[in-house]
Amino acid sequence: MKLTLWTxxxxxxxxxxxxxxxxxxxxxxxxxxxxxxxxxxxxxxxxRRNHRPPVTFTTFQARDLGADTxxxxxxxxxxxxxxxxxxxxxxxxxxxxxxIQDDPGGLAEALGLPIPVIPLELPSYQRKENFGADxxxxxxxxxxxxxxxxTEAITCNILGATALGFRHRDDVAEVTxxxxxxxxxxxVAAPMGATPEDIARxxxxxxxxxxxxxxxxxxxxxxxxxxxxxxxxxxxxxxxATRDFLHEVSALTGISAKVDESGLRLPWWSASVDSTYLxxxxxxxxxxxTHVMAAARIAATEIGFEVVGMGCFNxxxxxxxxAAAKAYGVExxxxxxxxxxEAEIARLQPELxxxxxxxxxxxxxxxxxxxxxxxxxxxxxxxxxxSPQMGFEGANVIFDTWIHPLVMGLEEHLLTMFxxxxxxxxxxxxxxxxxxxxxxxxPEEPGVSHPRTPVGYLDQDEGASP
Amino acid sequence: MSLDLPSTxxxxxxxxxxxxxxxxxxxxxxxxxxxxxxxDAFFLVVxxxxxxxxxxxxxxxxxxxxxxxGTAILEEKDLAGLADANAELxxxxxxxxxxxxxxxxLFLVGSCPSEVIKLDLARAAERLSAVHAPHVxxxxxxxxxxxxxxxxxxxxxxxxxxxxxxxxxxRELLIVGAMPDVxxxxxxxxxxxxxxxxxxxxxxxxxxxxxAVGANTVFALVQPFLGDTHAALTRRGARHLPAPFPFGxxxxxxxxxxxxxxxxxxxxxxxxxxxxxxARAQKAIATQSQELRGKSVFFFPDSQLEIPLARFLTRxxxxxxxxxxxxxxxxxxxxxxxxxxPSGPVISEGQDVEKQLDRQRAxxxxxxxxxxxxxxxxxxxxxxxxxxxxxxxxPVHFYEQAGDLAGLFSRPLRRKAILRKEAxx
Numbered sequence: 001m002k003l004t005l006w007t008x009x010x011x012x013x014x015x016x017x018x019x020x021x022x023x024x025x026x027x028x029x030x031x032x033x034x035x036x037x038x039x040x041x042x043x044x045x046x047x048r049r050n051h052r053p054p055v056t057f058t059t060f061q062a063r064d065l066g067a068d069t070x071x072x073x074x075x076x077x078x079x080x081x082x083x084x085x086x087x088x089x090x091x092x093x094x095x096x097x098x099x100i101q102d103d104p105g106g107l108a109e110a111l112g113l114p115i116p117v118i119p120l121e122l123p124s125y126q127r128k129e130n131f132g133a134d135x136x137x138x139x140x141x142x143x144x145x146x147x148x149x150x151t152e153a154i155t156c157n158i159l160g161a162t163a164l165g166f167r168h169r170d171d172v173a174e175v176t177x178x179x180x181x182x183x184x185x186x187x188v189a190a191p192m193g194a195t196p197e198d199i200a201r202x203x204x205x206x207x208x209x210x211x212x213x214x215x216x217x218x219x220x221x222x223x224x225x226x227x228x229x230x231x232x233x234x235x236x237x238x239x240x241a242t243r244d245f246l247h248e249v250s251a252l253t254g255i256s257a258k259v260d261e262s263g264l265r266l267p268w269w270s271a272s273v274d275s276t277y278l279x280x281x282x283x284x285x286x287x288x289x290t291h292v293m294a295a296a297r298i299a300a301t302e303i304g305f306e307v308v309g310m311g312c313f314n315x316x317x318x319x320x321x322x323a324a325a326k327a328y329g330v331e332x333x334x335x336x337x338x339x340x341x342e343a344e345i346a347r348l349q350p351e352l353x354x355x356x357x358x359x360x361x362x363x364x365x366x367x368x369x370x371x372x373x374x375x376x377x378x379x380x381x382x383x384x385x386x387s388p389q390m391g392f393e394g395a396n397v398i399f400d401t402w403i404h405p406l407v408m409g410l411e412e413h414l415l416t417m418f419x420x421x422x423x424x425x426x427x428x429x430x431x432x433x434x435x436x437x438x439x440x441x442x443p444e445e446p447g448v449s450h451p452r453t454p455v456g457y458l459d460q461d462e463g464a465s466p
Numbered sequence: 467m468s469l470d471l472p473s474t475x476x477x478x479x480x481x482x483x484x485x486x487x488x489x490x491x492x493x494x495x496x497x498x499x500x501x502x503x504x505x506d507a508f509f510l511v512v513x514x515x516x517x518x519x520x521x522x523x524x525x526x527x528x529x530x531x532x533x534x535x536g537t538a539i540l541e542e543k544d545l546a547g548l549a550d551a552n553a554e555l556x557x558x559x560x561x562x563x564x565x566x567x568x569x570x571x572l573f574l575v576g577s578c579p580s581e582v583i584k585l586d587l588a589r590a591a592e593r594l595s596a597v598h599a600p601h602v603x604x605x606x607x608x609x610x611x612x613x614x615x616x617x618x619x620x621x622x623x624x625x626x627x628x629x630x631x632x633x634x635x636x637r638e639l640l641i642v643g644a645m646p647d648v649x650x651x652x653x654x655x656x657x658x659x660x661x662x663x664x665x666x667x668x669x670x671x672x673x674x675x676x677x678a679v680g681a682n683t684v685f686a687l688v689q690p691f692l693g694d695t696h697a698a699l700t701r702r703g704a705r706h707l708p709a710p711f712p713f714g715x716x717x718x719x720x721x722x723x724x725x726x727x728x729x730x731x732x733x734x735x736x737x738x739x740x741x742x743x744x745a746r747a748q749k750a751i752a753t754q755s756q757e758l759r760g761k762s763v764f765f766f767p768d769s770q771l772e773i774p775l776a777r778f779l780t781r782x783x784x785x786x787x788x789x790x791x792x793x794x795x796x797x798x799x800x801x802x803x804x805x806x807x808p809s810g811p812v813i814s815e816g817q818d819v820e821k822q823l824d825r826q827r828a829x830x831x832x833x834x835x836x837x838x839x840x841x842x843x844x845x846x847x848x849x850x851x852x853x854x855x856x857x858x859x860x861p862v863h864f865y866e867q868a869g870d871l872a873g874l875f876s877r878p879l880r881r882k883a884i885l886r887k888e889a890x891x
Contacts, residue, residue, distance in 0.1 A: 001512075001538040001554040003562060010519040033578040035492025035611025038520045040839030050846030052839065059488040062612040065582070076487065083820060095514040096578035096612070099545070124514060125542040 006338045006358060008313035008376060012122035013094045014039050015132025015215075019140070020090060021053040021163035022192035026140070027086035029077045031069070031104050032094035034059040046379050047164050056080040058097075070102045077108050081115070088144065088196035089113065090136060092120035116196070118143045128336075130214040130288070130314055133162050137191050138218035144196055147227045148203035154253050155185050157205045157223075159231070160216025161192035166291070166375040168192055170388035171211060175236065178391045179209070181259040182249060203227040207252045211235065211390070213290055214314060236390045237294035238398070239266055239302055264392035266399045270303050278304055278403070284350035285310040286333070286341055286359050287374025289317030291389070293324045295354050295373045298398060300328060309348045311335065313356075338362070352406060357381070369405035475805040476773075479813050481795060486818025489839050490768060490793055491855075492611030494575060495524045496619025499859060501534045503644040506570040506672050509535040510562065511609070512555065512587060513577030534569070536562070540579055551585055552593075559594055563602060570601070570673040573623060576608035603630070603673065615793040617691040617769045617858060620644060624668055627676070628698035631668075634678035639665045639725065640704065642696075643689035646861040647671070653688070653712075653864055656722060659739045662729045668695075679704050686725055688712060688863055690803070691770035693796040710802045711771075712863050713871060714778035715747035720802070743865035750869025751782055757879040758872065759784035761832035767791035767817050768837055768854040773800045775835075775857065777807045783872050787811035788829045791822065833879060850882050 013030060020028035021043050030036070037057050043049045058076045060069045077091060091104040105119025118139050122132050137160075158175060161168035172193070176186050187205035188198045202223065208231035210220045220231040230252055236245035243257070250257035269275065283305040285295050289312040299305040311333030312321050318334045325332035333344050342362045345353060353363045353370040357378045363370030372381050373389075388394040407415065494517055497509040511517050518537035525533065538558050544551045555574075563569060572594070574587045591606035598604065607626035609619040624642065639662055641653065650667065657665050666677030681703035687696065690711050700706065709724035710717045719740060726736050763785050765772040772792045779785040789812040797804070804813075814822070819840075826834060827847070834844055834851045841851040852875055862871040 001540060001544055001551070001558050003510075003536050003558050004515075004518050004539050005533065005536045007515060007518045007522060009515075011514065011516040013516075014519065033492070033611040034488045034490060034615065035494070035520070035578070036516065037487075037489045037839055038491055038495075038523055040489070041837070042523060044840075044842040045838050048842060050842060052843045057487055059486075060612065062581070062610075065612065079820070095516050096582055099579060099582045123542075124516070125540060125545060128515065 004337075008336050008338070008356065008358065009128035009130060010039070010042075011095055011124050012127045012129060012132030012135070013092060013124070014042070015129040015134070015162075016090065016092060016120055016122060016136040017043070017053055017055055018129070018133045018162040018164045018215075019136040019191045020055060021049070022161065022165075022168075023054075023190070023194055023196070025087040025195035025197065026054060027080055027084050027089050028053075028055045029073070029080050029089060029091045029104070029108070030055055030057050030094060031073050031092070031097035031102060032057045032059065033096045034061050036094050036096075043163055046377075047382050048379070049163070053163075054084065054086070060097075065100065069097075069100055070107055073102055073104060073107050074111060077113075077117075078111055081111075081113050086115065086196075088116040088118065088140070090118045090120055090140065092122055093124075095124035098124050116143055128314075131316065133215040134218050137162075137216060138222055140191070140196070140199055141202065141219040142222055142226075144199040145202040145223065145227065146200070148201065150206055151187060151204050153185060154183070154255065155187040155205045156249075157187050157202050157208045157229075158189040159208050159210050159220050159223075160212035160214075161189060162212075162215050163192065164375070165192070165212065165215070166372075166377055166381065167387060167389045167394075168212070170386050171390040171394065173386075174388035174391035174393050175209060175211065178236070178242070178246070178259065179249070182246065182253075182255050182257070184249070184253065184255065203229075205229060207231065207249075209249075213317070214288055235290055235294055237291065237394060238298040239264065239392070239395045240297060241294055242391055242395065261392060264395060266302060266392075266395040269396075269399050275303075275403075278406070281305050281352060281406070282308045282348070282350045283352045283354060284308055284345050284348055285373070286312065286353070286355040288312055288314050289321045291374035293321060294389075296324060296328060298395075299354070299402075302395075303399070303402065305352070308350050309333065309344060311341065311344070342366075352402070354402065369407075371402045371405055471805060472808040474809040476790075476807040476809055476811070476813055477797075477801060477804040479804075479809060479811075482812055482814040484814060484816045484818045484821065486821065488615070488793070488817045489766070489819045489837055490817070491524065491616040491837070492520070492578070493609035493614025493616065493619025493622055494520060494577065494611075495616055496609060496623060497521065497535045497575065498525050500620055500623055500644055500669065503671065504571060504669050504673075506568060507534060507573060508562065508566060508569045508571070509573045509575055510559065511535070511537040511575045511577055512580045512585065513537055513540065513575075514579045515539055517577045517579075534566070540583075545583060551583075552590060555590055556594065556597070559598075559604075563598060570603065572598075572602055572604045573626075574604065574606045575619075575623075576606065576610055578610045578612050581608060581610045581612060605630070615767075617689065617771070618694075618794070620689070621692045621694045624692065625694035625698045627668070628679065628695060628702060631676060631702070632678040633702075634680045635682055636664070636678070636680070637682040637684075638677070639663070639729070640668060640677055640679065640683050640685040640699070641665060642668045642685050642687050642692055642699070644669055645688055645863055649861045649863050649867060652866055656739065656743070656864070657725070660722070660726055660729075660731050660735065662725060662731065684728055686721065687799065688721075689771075690774055690796070690800050691794075693794070693799060696796075696799065706798075708798070708802055710777065710806060711774040711800075713771075713774050714782045714868050715744055715751060715865060716782055716806075717774060717778060717803075718747070718864050718868070719744060740865075747865040747868040751872045754869045754872035754876055755783035757876040757883070758833075760786075761879065762786045762788050762829070763833045763835065763875075764788045764826050764829060764831035765790045765792075766819075766822060766826075766834070766836040766840060766854070767793040767814070768835075769858050770794060770796075770800075771854075771857055772835070773807065773813075774803045776811065777803045778871065779875060780808055781806060782868075783875070785833075788831045789814060789822075789825060791815075791817065793817070833875060835875075850878050852878050
């Protein structure tokens with residue numbers, strides 16, 4: 001038993017729901033007790049989806065326990081097929097149904113439905129949400145994708161985007177755009193946006209682009225074995241990583257990696273003198289391993305921060321994260337306990353935190369600015385506007401997002417310079433954080449004047465610039 | 467009772483009972499408001515990662531305010547042998563109580579996994595109570611989805627406390643059901659003006675204020691979902707005062723009237739005390755309910771508040787009810803509200819969500835009251851919805867909140883009108 005207040009990841013069946021909800025023409029029949037339908041609202045509220053997740057819950061109750069739950073499952077699966085007429089179905093159990101040991105796969109098979117029915121084994125007491133998504137996508141691909149002749153033109157599949165993924169919607173669009181700049185079209189992007197019929201024709205692509213190792217790597221490995229498709233290892237988050245990604249694609253296809261970069265603004269924004277004050281700002285990075293490793297590279301080499309700490313909550317990726325941390329000379333923190341993360345941040349006292357919504361709240365508590373780089377995220381990080389993390393536009397988005405919570409350079413200068421001033425004292429706070437500026441309390445000494453400009457201001461000006 | 471009864475109410479309407487997929491919360495969600503109410507209590511769920519994830523999703527940002535609830539997540543090794551699970555639980559509880567010495571009441575809350583593996587939390591509570599006495603009292607109840615729906619979690623919690631309440635022979639009024647403090651204060655103030663007392667509350671804000679109960683206790687419920695608590699109090703000899711629930715002006719007046727009659731309050735005094743707040747409530751409802759007059763409403767099951775709320779909306783806001791769905795219908799509790807609800811709507815108990823959605827679409831009501839899993843999908847289909855959970859979290863009882871209660875329902879319709887106007891320009 002482990003006492004938990006906050007979890008970075010949900011149970012594995014929520015990962016399966018993320019795959020099912022991202023897809024079309026697929027239905028998930030989940031053996032689960034009444035109440036587990038709470039997960040629907042993650043999709044309808046946080047991601048603001050305009051349809052119910054394609055998930056039928058058996059919602060068994062105490063009175064059903066006994067011989068009845070197996071029949072309940074069969075009835076639910078049959079009704080779901082009749083009502084929704086999906087191209088394929090996935091079936092599985094949530095944590096409680098795992099304990100009552102009905103066999104959803106066997107029960108569904110006995111129904112003899114005229115569509116592929118894919119059973120899922122998701123060990124709820126050992127694994128978590130990302131595993132659930134990765135495993136579900138793998139099982140669907142394994143069941144439906146078969147080797148096929150390649151398309152005439154060079155095409156690829158994009159793997160790993162799911163419902164409830166952090167910026168998955170716009171990342172897929174941005175990477176599709178990048179590939180089209182090279183003259184490569186996308187065969188199938190999956191699971192998000194794909195139907196089971198689409199999955200069945202994945203084999204005709206020349207290679208795979210793995211966007212999110214957390215949710216797509218097992219399927220990518222399978223396709224490499226089963227369909228002979230190599231997959232990309234670089235996740236194109238950041239300018240350098242995007243260029244590396246283009247070179248990797250170039251090596252796989254023989255097409256030139258030279259593409260139009262005229263929309264890319266991060267390098268100039270970062271090089272401009274206005275950004276000089278960002279140099280060496282101490283940053284702490286936490287989230288899923290993929291986003292953390294990408295963020296560290298951007299922070300250290302593209303914006304010029306000092307990475308003082310990094311970590312991830314998904315143990316499955318501890319090894320690559322440890323390797324990455326070594327490059328920045330920091331000891332990584334692999335934990336899913338937010339109290340440990342909080343203690344680490346409090347100890348390191350960074351000037352900026354890049355993390356999940358949890359780190360945002362830690363930052364608020366400790367008075368440290370924070371920007372969100374990874375799931376889990378709240379509703380505001382499923383924005384209406386185009387805001388990818390990947391590719392060149394993603395780099396632009398990242399620059400703006402990370403810099404915004406920091407006090408602007410000139411403002412910082414003024415705060416330092418006019419520390420004694422009643423308007424610019426330390427407690428006045430930054431201009432855009434919602435805090436109310438308070439005038440400094442002036443000591444009351446009759447007959448003593450308090451000049452607004454500190455003595456010696458003009459002499460200090462040159463040297464005080466940060 | 468001074469209320470005009472409709473020529474036919476819904477008490478004898480045949481209830482449509484359905485079974486199938488239910489789109490509801492489990493009883494664990496009750497923790498979210500109960501822990502705010504009981505300020506020295508901690509709620510420890512013994513369950514799975516799903517339970518922790520549910521509380522996180524339902525509690526939203528509240529989880530960051532040092533909440534007094536958590537989940538002891540069962541791991542694979544706990545499932546292997548139950549003796550281990552007990553030892554593990556004792557250790558986690560000891561650690562928790564060491565870290566939070568301000569905790570006086572600890573609730574071990576059962577979940578689906580803990581119920582299915584038959585982890586005996588009742589015995590664990592007894593054992594832990596003995597270990598941590600007299601500083602901490604440990605209770606146990608189940609908030610599992612297999613046994614409880616949403617607000618029934620509060621019922622299970624309060625019912626678990628009743629057997630341990632001290633005994634009394636005093637003639638006291640007990641008000642049962644968690645209310646926001648501001649509403650509780652209004653309730654107590656009205657009763658004090660009527661000269662009724664002493665008045666005790668269940669739940670109490672602190673362990674030290676827990677009420678006593680006995681054969682001379684009479685109790686009134688402020689929430690319709692307290693069936694088990696009602697039964698437990700009755701077993702202790704207390705007597706229930708049946709009444710409509712205190713929603714809206716009419717409901718509040720009828721509720722107060724039932725208590726006033728029991729305590730022999732003179733009609734004059736009752737009129738004198740209630741006249742001004744009644745007038746205020748009527749005026750506020752009239753302002754807030756303009757958009758509701760003549761409109762139809764459809765309730766999906768959620769909290770058991772549906773029947774009293776349908777009564778309020780139809781009688782005081784001029785709406786027509788198409789279907790009133792409730793997860794459970796306890797006639798002994800909502801009977802007085804059913805009497806007042808004009809006949810016409812389908813009264814449904816339980817749920818087969820797909821079939822109910824078919825009925826809702828066919829009826830195309832002006833306003834649909836439903837959970838968050840259905841609200842946006844229905845909005846996208848062109849229906850106007852009011853998400854039901856807010857009705858549990860927001861102060862809605864008694865006179866001063868009557869206008870706000872009507873406002874919760876009229877706001878979605880007003881908003882739809884504003885956005886339509888913008889689109890038309």
